[in-house]
Amino acid sequence: MDLGLKGRWALVCAASRGLGRGCAEALVSEGVNVVITARGESDLLSTAAALKGLNPAAEVKTVVGDIATEQGRADALAACPQVDILVNNAGGPPPGDFRDWDREQWLAALEANMLAPIALIKATVDGMAARGFGRVVNITSGAVKAPIDTLGLSNGARSGLTGFVAGVARQPRLAGANVTINNLLPGAFDTDRLRKNMAGAAARSGEPLGDLTAKRRAAIPAQRFGTAAEFGAICAMLCSAHAGYLTGQNILLDGGSYPGTF
Ligand code: NAP
Numbered sequence: 197m198d199l200g201l202k203g204r205w206a207l208v209c210a211a212s213r214g215l216g217r218g219c220a221e222a223l224v225s226e227g228v229n230v231v232i233t234a235r236g237e238s239d240l241l242s243t244a245a246a247l248k249g250l251n252p253a254a255e256v257k258t259v260v261g262d263i264a265t266e267q268g269r270a271d272a273l274a275a276c277p278q279v280d281i282l283v284n285n286a287g288g289p290p291p292g293d294f295r296d297w298d299r300e301q302w303l304a305a306l307e308a309n310m311l312a313p314i315a316l317i318k319a320t321v322d323g324m325a326a327r328g329f330g331r332v333v334n335i336t337s338g339a340v341k342a343p344i345d346t347l348g349l350s351n352g353a354r355s356g357l358t359g360f361v362a363g364v365a366r367q368p369r370l371a372g373a374n375v376t377i378n379n380l381l382p383g384a385f386d387t388d389r390l391r392k393n394m395a396g397a398a399a400r401s402g403e404p405l406g407d408l409t410a411k412r413r414a415a416i417p418a419q420r421f422g423t424a425a426e427f428g429a430i431c432a433m434l435c436s437a438h439a440g441y442l443t444g445q446n447i448l449l450d451g452g453s454y455p456g457t458f
Contacts, residue, residue: 200437202227204329206281207272209263209316212239214387215335216285218424220247222432223281229255231276235262264308269315278327279320281435284313285335288389289349291396297349305349309336310356317364321375330375331435334361338383338450358446365444376443378434383450384412386421418451 201223208220212234220232224247232247234240237260247256259275261268263286273279289305313334324330336354343351358379364370365377384390394412398405413420430449433439448454 197438199226199432199435201281201432201435204228204280205276205278206230206283206435207276207279207316207320208232208281208283208285209272209312210234210285210287211283212236212243214389215382215385215424215427216283217243218426218428219283219285219333219335219431220428221250221425222428223283223435224251224254224256226432227251227254228281228435229257231257231259231272233259233261233263233268233272235260263316264304264312266315269312269319273316273319278323280324280327280329280331282316282320282330282332283335283431284316284332286312288337289347289353291344291346291393292349293346294348301349302352305353306356309350309353310360313357314360317361317377321364321370321377324375325370325373328374329437330370330373331439332375332377333431333434334377334379336379336381336446338381338448338454340379340381340446341448341456342454362444371443374440376434376440378443379446380427380431380434381446381448381450382422382427383448383453384416384421385427385449386423390421416451416453420451422449422451 206223206228208230210216211220211232220230240258244256244258257275259272261271286308339347339351340354340358361377398408
């Protein structure tokens with residue numbers, strides 16, 4: 197199926213590795229021009245080269261910066277001729293015990309995982325509505341539906357974003373102008389973040405990393421971790437020209453881990 201996205205411009209935040217990169221790859225493969233961001237320059241440049249290799253006809257721009265800061269967002273927006281598609285993403289907050297978190301750690305989580313995507317939505321959706329097409333995909337977490345106690349900073353900040361999106365996506369001036377806003381909720385995906393979290397858990401528990409990883413995999417009905425490529429494919433589908441009637445939704449990609457009927 198042609199997703200009807202050729203020639204569109206996407207701003208894909210936090211996209212030098214992992215799920216953000218998977219989204220950029222899928223969009224570029226569909227003929228979308230992208231601006232990708234990350235804080236580290238070298239991974240960002242090698243990802244940009246790989247994206248150009250996937251589709252030499254697509255334009256690929258890079259912006260080095262922290263998307264959780266005003267400057268990082270301003271630079272990212274300035275690099276994108278027009279934002280037709282916005283993929284909101286940033287690194288996740290560290291795990292821990294809420295007793296150890298101070299105000300500064302809470303503010304950092306809120307900045308990265310709630311206020312940054314809200315600021316980018318604010319900066320882009322009215323322009324999308326004026327042009328009659330817009331797609332916003334926020335990468336959140338399965339922890340929004342099934343909280344993980346050690347990820348309290350993530351549970352809290354992302355739930356705030358989810359509540360905001362639930363309201364704004366349903367504004368007739370957006371939904372009625374073919375602007376959709378949806379959240380993609382990853383379960384366990386094989387990325388640097390997952391590997392780092394697993395290594396941390398192994399170090400804390402003393403259990404060998406291989407055993408812990410095998411147990412985690414076996415607990416997923418699909419019996420495996422997801423891949424960034426399959427995450428990106430669902431993101432591209434949500435961004436497609438055909439998905440204009442799908443808005444305000446939380447779409448869980450977790451290999452069947454969430455145990456509820458709905
Ligand atoms: P990852 O493999 O660690 O990749 C993170 C990417 O984001 C890198 O390109 C990183 O590059 C960039 N980045 C991080 N913070 C940034 C910032 N403040 N500004 C700009 N770029 C930034 O992580 P991932 O697994 O793809 O996870 C993506 C998101 O999904 C995270 O919020 C994570 O918590 C969430 N999530 C992931 C999983 C999973 O299983 N993987 C599950 C649930 C939720 P630089 O470091 O160079 O900036």
